[in-house]
Amino acid sequence: xxxxxxxxxxxxxxxxxxxxxxxxxxxxxxxxxxxxxxxxxxxxxxxxxxxxxxxxxxxxxxxxxxxxxxxxxxxxxxxxxxxxxxxxxxxxxxxxxxxxxxxxxxxxxxxxxxx
Amino acid sequence: xxxxxxxxxxxxxxxxxxxxxxxxxxxxxxxxxxxxxxxxxxxxxxxxxxxxxxxxxxxxxxxxxxxxxxxxxxxxxxxxxxxxxxxxxxxxxxxxxxxxxxxxxxx
Numbered sequence: 001x002x003x004x005x006x007x008x009x010x011x012x013x014x015x016x017x018x019x020x021x022x023x024x025x026x027x028x029x030x031x032x033x034x035x036x037x038x039x040x041x042x043x044x045x046x047x048x049x050x051x052x053x054x055x056x057x058x059x060x061x062x063x064x065x066x067x068x069x070x071x072x073x074x075x076x077x078x079x080x081x082x083x084x085x086x087x088x089x090x091x092x093x094x095x096x097x098x099x100x101x102x103x104x105x106x107x108x109x110x111x112x113x114x115x
Numbered sequence: 116x117x118x119x120x121x122x123x124x125x126x127x128x129x130x131x132x133x134x135x136x137x138x139x140x141x142x143x144x145x146x147x148x149x150x151x152x153x154x155x156x157x158x159x160x161x162x163x164x165x166x167x168x169x170x171x172x173x174x175x176x177x178x179x180x181x182x183x184x185x186x187x188x189x190x191x192x193x194x195x196x197x198x199x200x201x202x203x204x205x206x207x208x209x210x211x212x213x214x215x216x217x218x219x220x221x222x
Contacts, residue, residue, distance in 0.1 A: 044202065044214075044216045045159065045204075045213045045216070047211040047212065050209070095159070101204070102151070102159070103149075103170075105158040107158055108158055
């Protein structure tokens, strides 16, 4: 059974940094793209970033370019989202998802950006 | 960027009704589309992949169709547990994009 467990969310001040982690199990992690998707309170889903199996290819939504970085550690079956220079509009539940097609999702971790 | 236009944004239906939701892509995406169900307070769950393939464990009353730019999710006979919000996602090219969502409510 695929399991994705996010951690690292919390309250952060505008301009601050946070690192989200997602631990994966139940599939051959090193063989799949991984993604982050977020959902602001009361809003729809927004794709944030994806990273290829070997980490050499990645992409992210324009609104986070230059501020957020996706990375992975295949030895630990984990994917990360480094969030820098956060803004109020980054407040959301952040989900880790299996693959570009988001076949399976974690339970999410809440990030609140507020002073 | 590929825009995904989902309609309707909400609908009211009764148990047993047939329901259809549509996503239109601003350019062709082959069959690189999935449908997701989200209930309040829960993570989304994929129902359909590659436009028309039923995810394992998902009831057969759910079906997907389409290719290119027009896609449809159908629920043949709405059940109480199906009241939720539904999204489509295109993963043909970056940036990946979701439809705006369809909230299915009880009439």
